Amino acid sequence: MSDQNSLLNEVTGRDYRFGFVTDIETEVIPKGLNEEVIRLISAKKEEPEFMLEFRLKAFKKWQTMKMPEWAQLKIPEIDYQDIIYYAAPKQQPKYESLDEVDPELLSTFAKLGIPLEEQKMLAGVAVDAVMDSVSVKTTFKENLAELGIIFCSFSEAVKHHPDLVQKYLGMVVPPGDNFFAALNCAVFSDGSFVYIPKGVRCPMELSTYFRINAKNTGQFERTLIIADNDSYVSYLEGCTAPMRDENQLHAAVVEIVALDRAEVKYSTVQNWYPGNKEGVGGIYNFVTKRGLCKGESSRIYWNQVETGSAITWKYPSCILAGDNSVAEFNSVALTNNFQQADTGTKMIHLGKNTRSTIVSKGISAGHSSNAYRGLVRVAAKAENARNYSQCDSLLLGDHCGAHTFPYLEVGNQSSIVEHEATTSKIGEDQIFYCNQRGISTQDAIGMIVNGYAREVINKLPMEFAVEAQKLLQISLEGSVG
Amino acid sequence: MLIIKDLHAKVEGKEILRGINLTINAGEVHAIMGPNGSGKSTLANVLAGNTSFEVTKGEVTFNGRDLLAMPADVRAKEGLFLSFQYPVEIPGVSMINFLKTAVNESRKYHQLKELSAGDFLKLMREKKELVQIDSQLTNRSVNEGFSGGEKKKNEIFQMAMLEPKLAILDETDSGLDIDALRIVANGVNLLKRPENATIVVTHYQRLLDYIVPDVVHVLYKGQIVKTAGKDLVLELEEKGYDWIKKELGE
Ligand SMILES: Nc1ncnc2c1ncn2[C@@H]1O[C@H](COP(=O)(O)OP(=O)(O)O)[C@@H](O)[C@H]1O
Ligand SMILES: [Mg+2]
Numbered sequence: 001m002s003d004q005n006s007l008l009n010e011v012t013g014r015d016y017r018f019g020f021v022t023d024i025e026t027e028v029i030p031k032g033l034n035e036e037v038i039r040l041i042s043a044k045k046e047e048p049e050f051m052l053e054f055r056l057k058a059f060k061k062w063q064t065m066k067m068p069e070w071a072q073l074k075i076p077e078i079d080y081q082d083i084i085y086y087a088a089p090k091q092q093p094k095y096e097s098l099d100e101v102d103p104e105l106l107s108t109f110a111k112l113g114i115p116l117e118e119q120k121m122l123a124g125v126a127v128d129a130v131m132d133s134v135s136v137k138t139t140f141k142e143n144l145a146e147l148g149i150i151f152c153s154f155s156e157a158v159k160h161h162p163d164l165v166q167k168y169l170g171m172v173v174p175p176g177d178n179f180f181a182a183l184n185c186a187v188f189s190d191g192s193f194v195y196i197p198k199g200v201r202c203p204m205e206l207s208t209y210f211r212i213n214a215k216n217t218g219q220f221e222r223t224l225i226i227a228d229n230d231s232y233v234s235y236l237e238g239c240t241a242p243m244r245d246e247n248q249l250h251a252a253v254v255e256i257v258a259l260d261r262a263e264v265k266y267s268t269v270q271n272w273y274p275g276n277k278e279g280v281g282g283i284y285n286f287v288t289k290r291g292l293c294k295g296e297s298s299r300i301y302w303n304q305v306e307t308g309s310a311i312t313w314k315y316p317s318c319i320l321a322g323d324n325s326v327a328e329f330n331s332v333a334l335t336n337n338f339q340q341a342d343t344g345t346k347m348i349h350l351g352k353n354t355r356s357t358i359v360s361k362g363i364s365a366g367h368s369s370n371a372y373r374g375l376v377r378v379a380a381k382a383e384n385a386r387n388y389s390q391c392d393s394l395l396l397g398d399h400c401g402a403h404t405f406p407y408l409e410v411g412n413q414s415s416i417v418e419h420e421a422t423t424s425k426i427g428e429d430q431i432f433y434c435n436q437r438g439i440s441t442q443d444a445i446g447m448i449v450n451g452y453a454r455e456v457i458n459k460l461p462m463e464f465a466v467e468a469q470k471l472l473q474i475s476l477e478g479s480v481g
Numbered sequence: 482m483l484i485i486k487d488l489h490a491k492v493e494g495k496e497i498l499r500g501i502n503l504t505i506n507a508g509e510v511h512a513i514m515g516p517n518g519s520g521k522s523t524l525a526n527v528l529a530g531n532t533s534f535e536v537t538k539g540e541v542t543f544n545g546r547d548l549l550a551m552p553a554d555v556r557a558k559e560g561l562f563l564s565f566q567y568p569v570e571i572p573g574v575s576m577i578n579f580l581k582t583a584v585n586e587s588r589k590y591h592q593l594k595e596l597s598a599g600d601f602l603k604l605m606r607e608k609k610e611l612v613q614i615d616s617q618l619t620n621r622s623v624n625e626g627f628s629g630g631e632k633k634k635n636e637i638f639q640m641a642m643l644e645p646k647l648a649i650l651d652e653t654d655s656g657l658d659i660d661a662l663r664i665v666a667n668g669v670n671l672l673k674r675p676e677n678a679t680i681v682v683t684h685y686q687r688l689l690d691y692i693v694p695d696v697v698h699v700l701y702k703g704q705i706v707k708t709a710g711k712d713l714v715l716e717l718e719e720k721g722y723d724w725i726k727k728e729l730g731e
Contacts (some may be wrong), residue, residue, distance in 0.1 A: 432529075433571070439554060
């Protein structure tokens with residue numbers, strides 16, 4: 001009976017959504033950004049007053065801010081008045097069949113071993129309704145609901161859990177934090193919301209894959225994860241498949257709050273379109289990700305493997321406020337062709353006995369540029385704080401660049417901060433050794449690079465790790481003759 | 482099996498091999514000896530297809546096919562194996578994963594079914610015994626943190642796994658103590674088949690006490706200056722390489 005009900009809800013809910021989408025699509029919202037547009041966005045989403053205020057405040061801040069400049073990134077001029085800030089989720093498929101899809105995209109799908117039906121969905125091909133495994137998603141949602149876990153789209157959270165949203169939204173990344181975060185706060189369309197109640201260990205990995213509507217969250221995505229006292233959650237962001245996406249600019253914000261003794265593991269595999277081999281096209285990814293270890297002995301882990309985007313600007317960070325809190329940043333960032341990445345992390349130690357670890361593995365190939373920028377700050381009151389940072393760079397070929405910028409600000413004598421950095425080239429002798437055992441150069445490079453990234457890949461949940469390995473290999477295809 | 486004709490090769494603009502001629506038949510063991518720097522490793526690398534070395538002249542046929550036209554990985558899959566003088570470390574790549582890839586790539590090349598994980602592990606256990614290699618070593622990353630002797634043992638273990646037609650052992654004896662030397666030599670002898678051949682490169686006679694060669698060559702300044710039976714090993718041991726130099730009128 002309950003099965004039938006939820007199935008029914010699912011189906012009727014979906015129909016409603018389609019209707020809703022059709023409705024808003026008939027209204028045209030002009031390009032450009034002003035207060036009027038923001039009011040319109042908020043009204044369309046039927047948001048409560050506090051959300052509108054939040055957006056407007058952020059917009060005022062944003063108007064006074066300038067797009068930052070970085071030494072290691074060359075960013076073409078972006079015209080912020082040339083963007084449509086409210087695009088309703090497009091449900092209409094772009095293609096009728098896979099035959100119409102870019103063959104290069106399809107070959108990547110095939111190499112990743114993505115099932116045919118899923119390929120269609122990712123490429124924007126019309127799919128059968130049957131395929132959208134309703135029952136799996138329903139069971140999943142029911143299991144979570146029994147434990148009191150909230151996992152839904154951000155819009156749903158605003159509607160059904162406004163108190164939680166109001167309390168935590170902007171707590172970790174305030175509206176005026178930086179240019180892109182301010183823009184996101186003003187115009188964000190949707191995203192994910194997670195709340196894990198006190199004492200609950202979330203029994204499965206929460207993946208955006210299971211959140212209905214996840215596919216079209218647009219270019220200004222917003223994620224908020226709250227782990228209450230003594231809870232645990234592992235969250236997976238992304239998808240190894242390169243998704244069709246016409247938005248060039250992406251400016252997402254992710255906020256994590258870990259309360260007393262809570263533990264949050266946030267894993268990302270990012271593979272957005274990096275542009276072609278000549279460096280034309282590709283996504284600009286300017287994302288602000290930050291976790292707050294608010295409670296004592298709380299833990300936040302950022303694990304990421306990034307191979308996509310034309311330009312990446314990203315520093316998943318942690319504020320270690322609670323005493324005895326622990327934070328980790330484990331990252332593999334691969335750049336090829338003309339990709340540019342300026343990534344890293346910030347670890348801000350405020351509480352006593354706080355510990356942070358940074359493991360950053362950069363891989364550069366082609367004409368790409370890969371920079372690590374990391375800040376470790378220990379406040380005066382953060383007694384016995386410890387940080388260990390390890391930043392390795394691996395170069396393939398002679399035309400790419402790797403740079404490391406570690407910044408240390410230590411305001412407490414009892415703290416220990418260690419930093420190690422290495423730069424190495426992929427060895428011709430290593431490749432030849434593999435060749436001599438019958439392994440092709442292409443496979444050898446994939447193998448050596450995966451070996452180099454092993455430490456980080458091992459931190460990813462199992463299925464993600466397997467996909468990440470394939471991804472590293474595919475991303476380097478053709479990079480060494 | 483292997484026919485080398487007037488082979489010349491350069492590295493960084495310097496000519497190292499200056500006209501090598503050599504024929505090796507199935508079932509034979511050839512020793513290539515010679516003082517340090519005479520070009521032994523260069524020859525081994527050129528045969529294996531290391532592109533840091535440039536072949537400037539000559540031809541090599543391997544089982545009737547043009548060896549020099551094949552890329553290194555194809556030569557390996559065709560059954561040519563090089564036990565490296567200095568095996569490299571590949572951090573983070575497990576021995577098991579490395580060898581499984583190697584074995585299966587070769588099987589695919591020969592249109593055989595890939596080995597399942599179970600069958601592969603079984604094969605590995607079998608071959609480990611042959612060269613008495615410690616399980617701990619095969620659980621680590623490729624050569625990472627291995628001692629000199631362990632690296633050499635690991636080379637022979639890989640050879641056992643890949644069952645090559647032609648094995649070139651480049652100074653496999655260096656870094657081995659006498660017990661390890663015996664084990665390695667024993668392993669090589671057990672792998673000998675009438676249809677296979679072995680080239681043992683060394684500048685000591687030690688290893689050749691255990692792996693008895695059919696033919697012995699002396700390589701000097703990039704040329705084979707002397708070829709004889711296994712007794713040449715003893716003669717060289719007795720008189721040293723100076724004797725060769727004198728014979729050559731140097
Ligand atoms: N990669 C290299 N770059 C420059 N010179 C090299 C290289 N490899 C070998 N050589 C030179 O080639 C000559 C022969 O070396 P090698 O073949 O290693 O001799 P052997 O193995 O007989 O001791 C030596 O003079 C050595 O210095
Ligand atoms: Mg040598």
